[in-house]
Amino acid sequence: MNEHERIREQMSLAAAGALDASEERELSQHLASCADCNAEFEGWRELGAGLRRLPTPQAPAALVERTRAALVAITIERREQRSTQRTMVWLILFAWTTILATWPVLKLISSGAASALDLNFVQTWHVLIGITIFGWVAAGAAAVFLGLRHRQERRLA
Amino acid sequence: MAVDSEAVRLRRGDPEVLVSLLERYQHRLYRFLMRMVHDPATAEDLFQQTWLRVAENARRYDPSRPLEPWLFSIARNAAIDYLRRVRPESLDETLPSGDAKIDMIAGAQPSAVDVMMGQQRSSRLADALGELTPMYCEVVTLRFEEEMKLDEIAEVLEIPLSTVKTRLRRALDALRGKLEHRLPGGELPGWGPQ
Numbered sequence: 001m002n003e004h005e006r007i008r009e010q011m012s013l014a015a016a017g018a019l020d021a022s023e024e025r026e027l028s029q030h031l032a033s034c035a036d037c038n039a040e041f042e043g044w045r046e047l048g049a050g051l052r053r054l055p056t057p058q059a060p061a062a063l064v065e066r067t068r069a070a071l072v073a074i075t076i077e078r079r080e081q082r083s084t085q086r087t088m089v090w091l092i093l094f095a096w097t098t099i100l101a102t103w104p105v106l107k108l109i110s111s112g113a114a115s116a117l118d119l120n121f122v123q124t125w126h127v128l129i130g131i132t133i134f135g136w137v138a139a140g141a142a143a144v145f146l147g148l149r150h151r152q153e154r155r156l157a
Numbered sequence: 158m159a160v161d162s163e164a165v166r167l168r169r170g171d172p173e174v175l176v177s178l179l180e181r182y183q184h185r186l187y188r189f190l191m192r193m194v195h196d197p198a199t200a201e202d203l204f205q206q207t208w209l210r211v212a213e214n215a216r217r218y219d220p221s222r223p224l225e226p227w228l229f230s231i232a233r234n235a236a237i238d239y240l241r242r243v244r245p246e247s248l249d250e251t252l253p254s255g256d257a258k259i260d261m262i263a264g265a266q267p268s269a270v271d272v273m274m275g276q277q278r279s280s281r282l283a284d285a286l287g288e289l290t291p292m293y294c295e296v297v298t299l300r301f302e303e304e305m306k307l308d309e310i311a312e313v314l315e316i317p318l319s320t321v322k323t324r325l326r327r328a329l330d331a332l333r334g335k336l337e338h339r340l341p342g343g344e345l346p347g348w349g350p351q
Contacts, residue, residue, distance in 0.1 A: 009326070012325070012326050012329035012330055012333070013322060013325060013326050013329075015329065016300050016301065016325055016329065017300075018300070018307055018322055018325060043333070044329075044333075047282075047329070047332070047333060047336070048301065050278060050279065050282045051282065051286075051297065051301035051302070052301050052302070052304075053279065054279055054282060054283055054286070054301075054302060055279060055283070056184055056185075056188050056302075057184075057187060057188050057191040057197075057200075058184055058187070059183040059184050059186075059187035059204060060201070063187075063201050063204060063205070064179065064180075064183050066205065067179060067204065067205050067208050068176055068179055070205065070208070070209060071172060071175045071176060071179060071208055071209075071212055072172045072175075072176065074209060074212050074213075075170050075171075075172040075175060075212055076172070078170055078212070078213075079170065
């Protein structure tokens with residue numbers, strides 16, 4: 001590839017303003033001394049100028065208005081969804097905490113703090129553990145169910 | 158600073174920021190989509206899809222990165238998804254020129270000579286641009302119409318900078334070839350001010 005061919009390969013990028021400083025300098029120096037390449041480059045410059053001046057298709061006002069309304073609606077909906085999700089998480093946490101809190105209360109009511117090592121109370125502990133696990137699984141299942149239902153509603157909307 | 162605060166509000170899903178972005182970028186995003194799909198009805202659908210995706214992905218926007226490439230990459234992905242689904246061949250092959258009539262405004266204030274000579278040239282150039290594959294069309298429109306820097310284009314297209322340069326060069330070569338093919342003498346006419 002001779003110098004002219006190499007320079008001509010750079011012309012399209014030069015018209016796009018995409019050459020680095022050294023390539024730009026090399027091109028300018030060559031164009032200053034080569035009439036043929038200069039004429040060729042003129043075509044590229046004009047093409048670049050034409051592209052920059054192409055008419056701009058306008059977004060129709062009705063489309064922009066529809067999009068604006070949809071954007072506002074969707075952001076409000078998202079906020080409500082996030083708020084509902086936060087409320088759900090707090091409710092589940094509250095339910096779990098309440099279940100855990102019943103342990104010491106039941107212990108005190110049933111036979112006092114000294115009965116912690118009592119064989120009967122150990123059985124009570126097993127019951128409480130069972131209730132707690134059941135409560136957590138039920139709350140988890142409810143959360144999954146609500147989540148699936150919520151997703152289905154969104155799909156239908 | 159104002160842009161940063163806007164970015165943070167965008168992440169929070171502030172509807173005012175979304176509407177303000179819509180107002181600011183409406184014509185540019187619509188133009189970009191029109192260049193990609195060459196059909197006003199499709200461009201309108203994609204325009205709406207783009208903004209809904211912007212709203213949905215606002216929380217994932219990284220405020221440390223520039224906003225424009227992010228917006229255009231969402232629009233571009235919507236257009237590419239559409240083309241893959243409806244016209245998969247268009248991603249590889251040359252598209253026919255679109256004849257759709259749409260409202261246009263001039264990109265810059267035209268001179269009297271531009272009015273006389275420019276319309277036909279612009280029309281030919283727009284037709285030739287419409288015949289490029291979306292892959293070439295997008296890089297040309299992002300560079301010349303959106304005036305994006307090469308690294309911003311690389312971000313929108315998710316390709317390396319060197320590939321942007323290669324693609325831009327090939328796109329312009331193809332565009333020039335199409336223009337010369339349309340002209341009786343096979344020569345590129347003057348596109349600049351006469």
